Amino acid sequence: MAIPAETLFLDPRMEGTLQQQIQQMVAQGILSGRFQPGEKMPSSRKLTQQLGVSRITVTLAYTELMADDYLTSRGRSGYYVSENAPRTPQFEPPKQAPSRAVDWNRALGQRFAGAPSLRRPENWREYRYPFIYGQTDPTLFDHQNWRLCAVKALGQRDFEALTADYYERDDPQLIEFIARHTLPRRGILARPEEILVTMGAQNALWLAAQVLLNQRRTVAMENPCYPGLRNALAQTRCITHPVDIDADGLPPEALPEDLDVVFATPSHHCPTAVTMPLERRQKLIDMASERDFMIVEDDYEFEMSFLKAPSPALKSMDRDGRVIYVGSFSKSLFPGLRLGYLVGAEPFIREARALRAAILRHPPGHIQRTAAYFLSLGHYDSLIRRMGRAYHERRTVMEEAIRTHGLKIAGANAFGGSSFWMEAPEGVDTGVLARNLRAESVLIEPGSPMFLQDNPPGHFYRLGYSSIAASRIPEGIARIARAIEQSTS
Amino acid sequence: MAIPAETLFLDPRMEGTLQQQIQQMVAQGILSGRFQPGEKMPSSRKLTQQLGVSRITVTLAYTELMADDYLTSRGRSGYYVSENAPRTPQFEPPKQAPSRAVDWNRALGQRFAGAPSLRRPENWREYRYPFIYGQTDPTLFDHQNWRLCAVKALGQRDFEALTADYYERDDPQLIEFIARHTLPRRGILARPEEILVTMGAQNALWLAAQVLLNQRRTVAMENPCYPGLRNALAQTRCITHPVDIDADGLPPEALPEDLDVVFATPSHHCPTAVTMPLERRQKLIDMASERDFMIVEDDYEFEMSFLKAPSPALKSMDRDGRVIYVGSFSKSLFPGLRLGYLVGAEPFIREARALRAAILRHPPGHIQRTAAYFLSLGHYDSLIRRMGRAYHERRTVMEEAIRTHGLKIAGANAFGGSSFWMEAPEGVDTGVLARNLRAESVLIEPGSPMFLQDNPPGHFYRLGYSSIAASRIPEGIARIARAIEQSTS
Numbered sequence: 001m002a003i004p005a006e007t008l009f010l011d012p013r014m015e016g017t018l019q020q021q022i023q024q025m026v027a028q029g030i031l032s033g034r035f036q037p038g039e040k041m042p043s044s045r046k047l048t049q050q051l052g053v054s055r056i057t058v059t060l061a062y063t064e065l066m067a068d069d070y071l072t073s074r075g076r077s078g079y080y081v082s083e084n085a086p087r088t089p090q091f092e093p094p095k096q097a098p099s100r101a102v103d104w105n106r107a108l109g110q111r112f113a114g115a116p117s118l119r120r121p122e123n124w125r126e127y128r129y130p131f132i133y134g135q136t137d138p139t140l141f142d143h144q145n146w147r148l149c150a151v152k153a154l155g156q157r158d159f160e161a162l163t164a165d166y167y168e169r170d171d172p173q174l175i176e177f178i179a180r181h182t183l184p185r186r187g188i189l190a191r192p193e194e195i196l197v198t199m200g201a202q203n204a205l206w207l208a209a210q211v212l213l214n215q216r217r218t219v220a221m222e223n224p225c226y227p228g229l230r231n232a233l234a235q236t237r238c239i240t241h242p243v244d245i246d247a248d249g250l251p252p253e254a255l256p257e258d259l260d261v262v263f264a265t266p267s268h269h270c271p272t273a274v275t276m277p278l279e280r281r282q283k284l285i286d287m288a289s290e291r292d293f294m295i296v297e298d299d300y301e302f303e304m305s306f307l308k309a310p311s312p313a314l315k316s317m318d319r320d321g322r323v324i325y326v327g328s329f330s331k332s333l334f335p336g337l338r339l340g341y342l343v344g345a346e347p348f349i350r351e352a353r354a355l356r357a358a359i360l361r362h363p364p365g366h367i368q369r370t371a372a373y374f375l376s377l378g379h380y381d382s383l384i385r386r387m388g389r390a391y392h393e394r395r396t397v398m399e400e401a402i403r404t405h406g407l408k409i410a411g412a413n414a415f416g417g418s419s420f421w422m423e424a425p426e427g428v429d430t431g432v433l434a435r436n437l438r439a440e441s442v443l444i445e446p447g448s449p450m451f452l453q454d455n456p457p458g459h460f461y462r463l464g465y466s467s468i469a470a471s472r473i474p475e476g477i478a479r480i481a482r483a484i485e486q487s488t489s
Numbered sequence: 490m491a492i493p494a495e496t497l498f499l500d501p502r503m504e505g506t507l508q509q510q511i512q513q514m515v516a517q518g519i520l521s522g523r524f525q526p527g528e529k530m531p532s533s534r535k536l537t538q539q540l541g542v543s544r545i546t547v548t549l550a551y552t553e554l555m556a557d558d559y560l561t562s563r564g565r566s567g568y569y570v571s572e573n574a575p576r577t578p579q580f581e582p583p584k585q586a587p588s589r590a591v592d593w594n595r596a597l598g599q600r601f602a603g604a605p606s607l608r609r610p611e612n613w614r615e616y617r618y619p620f621i622y623g624q625t626d627p628t629l630f631d632h633q634n635w636r637l638c639a640v641k642a643l644g645q646r647d648f649e650a651l652t653a654d655y656y657e658r659d660d661p662q663l664i665e666f667i668a669r670h671t672l673p674r675r676g677i678l679a680r681p682e683e684i685l686v687t688m689g690a691q692n693a694l695w696l697a698a699q700v701l702l703n704q705r706r707t708v709a710m711e712n713p714c715y716p717g718l719r720n721a722l723a724q725t726r727c728i729t730h731p732v733d734i735d736a737d738g739l740p741p742e743a744l745p746e747d748l749d750v751v752f753a754t755p756s757h758h759c760p761t762a763v764t765m766p767l768e769r770r771q772k773l774i775d776m777a778s779e780r781d782f783m784i785v786e787d788d789y790e791f792e793m794s795f796l797k798a799p800s801p802a803l804k805s806m807d808r809d810g811r812v813i814y815v816g817s818f819s820k821s822l823f824p825g826l827r828l829g830y831l832v833g834a835e836p837f838i839r840e841a842r843a844l845r846a847a848i849l850r851h852p853p854g855h856i857q858r859t860a861a862y863f864l865s866l867g868h869y870d871s872l873i874r875r876m877g878r879a880y881h882e883r884r885t886v887m888e889e890a891i892r893t894h895g896l897k898i899a900g901a902n903a904f905g906g907s908s909f910w911m912e913a914p915e916g917v918d919t920g921v922l923a924r925n926l927r928a929e930s931v932l933i934e935p936g937s938p939m940f941l942q943d944n945p946p947g948h949f950y951r952l953g954y955s956s957i958a959a960s961r962i963p964e965g966i967a968r969i970a971r972a973i974e975q976s977t978s
Contacts, residue, residue, distance in 0.1 A: 004870070007673035009801045012767060034673060050798050101778050101809045104836040109703040109725070109749070113843035122658075125649075136652040147643045150855075154636045160614075163625040163823035169611075184496035184523060199688070199849035206848045214598040231847040236598070260598070278501065289590050309539050312498045320590050334652035336854040347593040354602035358720040359695045359848060360688035365825040366639075367853055381493070 003035055003081075005042035005050040018053050022061035030070055030085050041071060041079040115231045120443065124467075128441040129476030133419050133464030136334040140390055142383045146333075149373035153366055161369040168357045170197040171368035177375045178327075178341055186302060187316030188325065190343050196352050197363050200338040201300055201328035205263070206232040207352045208296045208324050208342060213238040217260040222250050224450035224460075226270040226298070229263055242452035245269055247411075249276035252284045259293045266314045267302050271450050271462050272411030272421040281314050288322045298326045305415035306388035321345035329371060331418075332384060339363060339371055387466075391418055394465040394473060401474045405481035410460060418466040421447070423459060424484050430461040433483055440479045492524055492570075494531035494539040507542050511550035519559055519574050530560060530568040604720045609932060613956075617930040618965030622908050622953030625823040629879055631872045635822075638862035642855055650858040657846045659686040660857035666864045667816075667830055675791060676805030677814065679832050685841050686852050689827040690789055690817035692845075694752070695721040697785045697813050697831060700840045702727040706749040711739050713939035713949075715759040715787070718752060731941035734758055736900075738765035741773045748782045755803045756791050760939050760951050761900030761910040770803050777811045787815045794904035795877035810834035818860060821873060828852060828860055876955075880907055883954040883962060890963045894970035899949060907955040910936075912948060917976050919950040922969075925976070929968045 008029075014021045029035040042050070044058040051058070062079055065071040072082045124130050154162060161171060175192045183190055198204040205228065213219060213236040221229065223242035233240055243254045249269045255262065264284070266276040276284075288295055297314045315325040321344070328340035342352055356362065374380055398420060402409060411421035424430055430446040437444055447460030468476065497518075503510045518524040531539070533547040540547070551568055554560040561571045613619050643651060650660060664681045672679055687693040694717065702708060702725040710718065712731035722729055732743045738758045744751065753773070755765040765773075777784055786803045804814040810833070817829035831841055845851065863869055887909060891898060900910035913919055919935040926933055936949030957965065 004670075004674065006798065007670070009676040009805065011676075012771070012806075032678070034669070034678070052798070101781060102783075102811055102834065103781075104834075106781075107701065107783055108836065108840055109701050109706050109727075110699060111840060112700070112847060113839050115843065115847070119656075135654060138648055138652075141652065143645070143648065147640075150643055151636075151640055154639050156632070159627055159632065161825075163627075163630065163825045165624060165824035167608075180523070181493075181496070185493065187498040187500075189521070189523070202847070203849040210599060211601070212596065212598045217598050228847070235844075235847065238598075282501070292590065292592075292595075294591075294596055309495065309541070316498065317501075322591055335654035335850075336650075336652045338850060338853045345591065345593075347597065350602050351597055351600060354604065358601060358604070358691075358717070358724065360692040361824075361827060364827045364853065364856055367856070 002040040003029075003042060005046040008042065008047060008050060010051055019057050019061045019064070022047075022051070022053070022058060023064050026061070026065055027068075027070055030081055035081050037081050037083045037085055039081045040077075041081065043078055112235075115227075115234065120445075121438070124443055127438070127443050129472055129479065130443045130467050131445070131463040131465065131476060131480075132443050132467055133445060133462060134331055134335060135467045136336075137390075137467050139469070140383075140387050141334060142379055142386075145377070145379040146370070146374060149377065149379070150366070150370045152373055153369040158366075158369055161365045164365060166362040166365060168353050168362070170195075170362065171365060171372060173372040173376070174368045177372055181375070182327065183343065186299060186310075186325075186327075187312030188343060193346055194343055194349055196342045196349050196356065197368060198340045198342055198356070199360065199363050200330045200335070201298060201326055201340040202228050202232070203338070203356075204326040204328070204340045204342045205229055205296070205298065206235075207355055208326065208344075209233050209236050209238075209263075210355055211348060211351045212261050212294055212296070212324070215239075218256065218258055220250075220255050220259055220262045221452070222264060222269060223452045224271055224447065224456075225263075225452065226265075227449050229298075230452065233263070240452075245272065245274070247274055248280055249274050250280075250284070252280060252287050255287065257291075259291060261294045261296060262288070263296045263298070264314070265298045265300065267299050267310060268413050268415070268417055269411070270298070270300065271419070271445075271447065273413040273417050273419055274411045275311070275414055276314075278311060281311075281317060285314065285317050285322070289320055294322055294324065296324045296326065300326075300328055301331050301417060302327075303332050303384045304388065304391060304417050306392045307414065307416045310415050315343065321348075324348060332380070332387070333371070333374075337367065337371070339367060388416065390470075391416060391465065394468070394470045397470045397473045398463070398465055398477070401477035404474075405477055407477065407481055407484070419462050419464040422461050422463055424461060425488050426459050428484060428487050429458045431458065433461070433480075433487060436487070437480065437483050440483065442476055442479050442483075444480060491529040492518075492531060494535040497531065497536060497539060499540055508546050508550045508553070511536075511540070511542070511547060512553050515550070515554055516557075516559055519570055524570050526570050526572045526574055528570045530570065532567055601724075604716075604723065609934075610927070613932055616927075616932050618961055618968065619932045619956050620934070620952040620954065620965060620969075621932050621956055622934060622951060623820055623824060624956045625825075626879075626956050628958070629872075629876050630823060631868055631875075634866075634868040635859070635863060638866065638868070639855075639859045641862055642858040647855075647858055650854045653854060655851040655854060657842050657851070659684075659851065660854060660861060662861040662865070663857045666861055670864070671816065672832065675788065675799075675814075675816075676801030677832060682835055683832055683838055685831045685838050685845065686857060687829045687831055687845070688849065688852050689819045689824070690787060690815050690829040691717050691721070692827070693815040693817070693829045693831045694718055694785070694787065695724075696841045696844055697815065697833075698722050698725050698727075698752075699844055700837060701750050701783055701785070701813070704728075707745065707747055709744050709748055709751045710941070711753060711758060712941045713760055713936065713945075714752075714941065715754075716938050718787075719941065722752070729941075734761065734763070736763055737769055738763050739769075739773070741769060741776050744776065746780075748780060750783045750785060751777070752785045752787070753803070754787045754789065756788050756799060757902050757904070757906060758900070759787070759789065760908070760934075760936065762902040762906050762908055763900045764800070764903055765803075767800060770800075770806060774803065774806050774811070778809055783811055783813065785813045785815065789815075789817055790820050790906060791816075792821050792873045793877065793880060793906050795881045796903065796905045799904050804832065810837075813837060821869070821876065822860070822863075826856065826860070828856060877905065879959075880905060880954065883957070883959045886959045886962045887952070887954055887966070890966035893963075894966055896966065896970055896973070908951050908953040911950050911952055913950065913973050914977050915946075915948050917973060918947045920947065922950070922972055922976060926969065926972050929972065931965055931968050931972075933969060 215237040325343040410423035704726040814832040899912035
């Protein structure tokens with residue numbers, strides 16, 4: 001690779017003659033590993049132009065660098081970094097010396113790092129028994145048709161959708177599909193101006209929290225809950241009120257009297273996967289009207305209802321515009337897509353749209369258009385059916401294996417889903433269990449990061465089956481059962 | 490298109506027998522335009538499963554609907570929405586009745602809409618003389634190689650980069666390219682953990698503002714400035730101190746004594762395009778050390794230095810880690826890409842990374858990988874050279890036409906760029922001028938939204954030449970000159 005002349009600058013604070021400065025600059029570049037042996041140097045003519053010095057100065061500097069074996073010349077083809085030049089094994093700019101003056105404790109106006117989150121090893125695909133949640137299974141995903149749709153969306157006809165600055169707008173084709181086909185499946189009718197495309201469900205929850213909350217507002221959230229929601233709420237500095245869920249999800253009677261917003265997952269509680277029955281939903285909606293609070297409904301994974309038809313979304317029962325609905329394509333397509341949506345009354349969507357524009361403008365047009373094609377050509381529905389069949393089989397194998405080994409299911413979705421919420425014997429620390437199981441090539445998700453109390457119960461865990469082949473499930477469950485037995489004996 | 494059974498639900502509040510409820514549901518769907526004439530209804534078997542009612546009930550409902558000419562049957566192929574059914578011209582769900590109970594003034598915890606922004610007509614490509622800024626020119630953009638890189642990044646080998654949840658991480662290939670090739674062109678050496686990929690420069694500025702500021706911090710910003718920055722800063726509720734720029738950009742001696750952060754565009758001030766000379770940069774850096782403030786450097790459009798080599802970035806002179814650097818690929822590639830990056834000391838990047846994870850997780854992997862290929866295969870450099878040549882020609886034609894018509898340039902970049910900052914005679918309202926010129930198929934950008942004071946001067950405007958062919962420039966400038974003359978006579 002040739003080193004472009006444009007990457008070379010003389011540091012105004014360097015000392016010595018211009019020729020010495022050039023020599024120093026090149027030598028430092030080589031010593032630091034930025035220029036690698038065999039790379040072609042800029043010609044003396046180009047470097048002359050770039051640095052604004054005379055040609056003879058550059059030529060003399062190059063001659064000196066050859067004498068010191070930093071550079072070699074290959075006849076007429078120019079100058080190269082010498083193979084014998086002093087070298088470092090890898091490009092690694094020197095770590096900045098401890099800052100002379102920046103006091104980072106003072107310089108940072110706000111802190112965001114260190115919040116609890118679900119971590120899994122980056123190389124999780126190398127594990128034989130990955131009971132992890134929410135990742136893509138390459139054996140199920142319709143990579144071929146996704147690629148065809150993406151290529152179609154890269155075509156000349158879609159040049160505008162690919163390249164244009166949408167400002168606050170979204171791809172009209174995607175919005176129309178969501179309005180006409182996706183939302184009616186959840187019993188929801190919405191106009192385009194009541195829909196906003198987001199960077200996945202995380203972005204949708206964050207936007208809803210920012211628009212609805214401030215430091216004087218009170219929010220109720222399910223306990224346990226999705227840790228990403230907790231991080232999003234923390235940034236509004238609102239008052240949070242965790243409500244323990246039961247076998248039917250969030251109990252409305254446990255909500256505090258003074259309340260501004262409830263965040264809930266009625267169709268499929270995260271992480272326990274239980275579903276809120278119709279009567280309880282009606283009660284929650286009625287209570288919101290009476291007490292004047294808003295509800296943000298995260299309807300993730302509704303497509304995975306392979307056991308029976310899903311109950312309609314809470315939003316479908318909303319007559320006042322009190323429910324803000326969060327949907328996502330990241331679970332059913334792939335999480336790297338970062339594509340979801342918010343549905344709500346116009347005054348809400350208007351604010352969320354303006355906030356989205358201020359933080360990132362809009363989700364990339366090409367991704368929106370690709371998804372619009374994938375959905376409208378029917379590939380999405382076929383994918384969902386194929387995933388549903390595979391998950392159904394895996395779930396049956398999971399239930400059988402869990403029963404065989406006497407493990408305890410603490411929660412599961414009556415409609416389908418892709419995980420079981422599990423309870424180990426009290427006293428078992430599933431964080432330790434998860435670490436020990438990694439040596440057995442098994443991945444499980446400890447439950448404690450999902451609880452909101454200070455001393456969370458340590459013996460819950462989640463087993464996802466969206467990324468593990470049915471044939472591997474029995475042995476994986478057997479290893480978990482063995483590890484639990486060892487840790488209690 | 491077939492209507493999927495999953496989109497049909499019985500509303501629990503509907504009255505009458507089950508058969509009547511089904512009829513009502515179908516009729517309402519047709520009347521509202523959700524189901525269109527010719528669309529296939531779900532089979533009675535599927536609808537039976539979906540609704541959990543008996544098959545005979547569905548069959549009787551369908552028979553009634555046929556009698557009323559809502560549906561027709563086509564022999565064995567099933568039921569269809571009748572071509573004679575009552576219809577609405579377009580699908581448009583009824584606007585929600587004025588909310589019964591939601592008081593939106595109260596329900597919204599924070600307001601974001603209504604901030605000043607640069608608006609241009611969505612159909613700007615249809616104008617003959619679009620002197621707009623920062624959009625893609627299809628005659629210059631290397632659509633073919635971008636598509637090839639995108640297709641490569643959609644391949645099986647990159648399945649993980651396409652689909653995976655990166656959490657807080659970024660594409661290592663893109664980060665490596667930025668570290669080894671992009672930043673050295675600006676005289677910057679950075680380690681991977683000092684770089685964060687963002688959703689364009691807007692997202693980078695927003696993240697930097699959130700991490701560095703809070704309501705007790707004071708920030709200095711250039712006046713006039715990029716309106717997107719103002720919106721990002723407003724959300725931190727910090728104290729802002731506008732500093733009028735002069736012909737050399739931001740004057741350091743005009744900075745307030747008590748200061749936490751300066752936002753600046755030294756290489757290329759937005760919108761006047763002037764460049765800060767080296768001595769002033771050094772003074773700004775020294776002052777930051779002495780007075781202990783941070784600098785956020787927005788180095789947008791540095792690639793467009795076709796007249797002479799760009800001066801190194803302010804960040805390249807930073808020894809303390811006081812400068813946070815914002816770069817973007819959206820200007821040189823296309824704005825719909827939404828891809829930029831932040832460079833800064835590790836303690837800063839760590840916080841920005843955690844905040845990014847909370848608001849959107851990460852920019853889509855496919856886009857990161859596509860950009861990495863486009864950059865590393867050298868297409869980016871060729872594109873920049875081609876754009877530079879075209880902009881150079883356009884700039885020469887612009888200068889000539891501006892001189893011919895006696896218009897006044899108020900600012901331009903000595904290194905190149907893609908716009909002129911213009912000054913009309915005092916008393917000319919360039920907002921009105923811009924509106925009048927639309928009728929002449931000319932687009933210009935009024936300057937007043939870019940000023941921070943309460944009564945901004947109304948006679949400045951910006952002329953971009955990145956989206957207009959050189960051959961159209963003289964006539965476009967002539968029309969602007971005529972319109973200015975008319976408005977002053």
